[in-house]
Amino acid sequence: MEQSGISQKDCFKFFGSEDGAAVMDERCGKYIVYYNEEKKKQRIRFTIAHEIGHIFLGHHEEYGKPILERGGVGQELYKRLENEANCFARNLLCPAYHAERLLDSHGISRVADGSEGWVAIQKTPVTSNLKARFSAESLIEKAFDISSPAAKTRIGLLQADINKYSTSKIDWESTKHIKHAATWYCSYCGWVRLPGASHCFECGRKQFTFKINDSGFSYRDLGVNSHTQFSPCPACGNKIFSEDAGYCRICGTPLTNPCTHDPSHLNHPEAKHCYACGKPTTFKDSKYHKHIKQSLEKYTEGDFSMIYKSEIKYDRNTNRVKECPRCLNEEFSADATYCRICGLPLVNSCIPGQWEDDFGxxxxxxxxxxxxxxxxxxxxxxxxxxxxxxxxxxxxEILGLPEAEDEGNEFDPDIPF
Known part of the structure; x- marks a missing residue:
């Protein structure tokens, strides 16, 4: 409009649309896509996808028209070309396979005879304990960042597109890496809700919103082994410990983060509140939570597991060392408990504190x-x-982290050994 000195009305008339148009340069076969920047973002995205559809489907070349508009190609042909471009756009922005997968994860299926459309008919891991109300249209709209009318169209034509894909034998394996742009977040603090949680792990609230939040907080995906232990240790990355270990042998961090109200509720190591009841977790406000945060900030998920190598030789049946790690003495009697040179125990036992009974x-x-x-x-x-x-x-020291003031290896020098 600025370059040509024409009004907005004349511009719309020239392109035959208030949203946008693709114009072919017949001299070189290249295209320029114009769009109305005053429209909403979701509408602009669809317009651009729609015009790219005309280009990839070869509509301009097929009918020899630099601009496709009703007056140039006729009403019936124009309608067909628009429908084809719309089909291209909705399957580019919101592929039927991924739309169906999103709905399926929320227990939404098509009701028999289609009288009620797509509705939630069962609970799933995602919807378990989720109190928020949602519809197929709202999920599609937010997950794929499209307008409400486009989401309704996507839902209305979903089964038809799925049938066409099946008939055409389209392979969706190459697109399975696509992730939705939205998920469930805590309405108060913005942390991502974990599947099945009724309360936010960070603040303990239980209100969640399905939305796009590129800057939203999320918990790192740290695994739990078959013995319900964190694996690797979320603080130091150690992944070698016995099946009945309650604490990491490298850093002393507990290998579970239970709820303080119900120990059977085991939570993510970063969780401050229980996913099931919202009560504080054992790690909340503890040194363990601080140390875990520091480690996760330094290491990425791919290189976090650590193998803490040791050159201390020992008997695997008795755990007794074969060489004193302090003075390097190797001569011990068969029943020796301490090194005869420096007095160090030959088995690395813990130094337990005291426990107090109900009477003090x-x-x-x-x-x-x-x-x-x-x-x-x-x-x-x-x-x-x-x-x-x-x-x-x-x-x-091994991970290159600063020593914490409340941690370290400072012990009472009067303790024996």
């Missing part, structure tokens, strides 16, 4: 034997003798 009486806790490279006991989480004697580096 204190008793020493039991010692537990650990592998020679264990910094903390897997059973009670207390530091080990070898760690106390500074024979093992902290996980923070």
């Amino acid at each position: 009486n204190s008793y020493p806790r039991d010692h537990h034997e650990n592998l020679p490279d264990s910094r903390f006991c897997e059973q009670c989480g207390e530091p080990t003798v070898y760690f106390q004697n500074k024979l093992l580096k902290t996980y923070r």
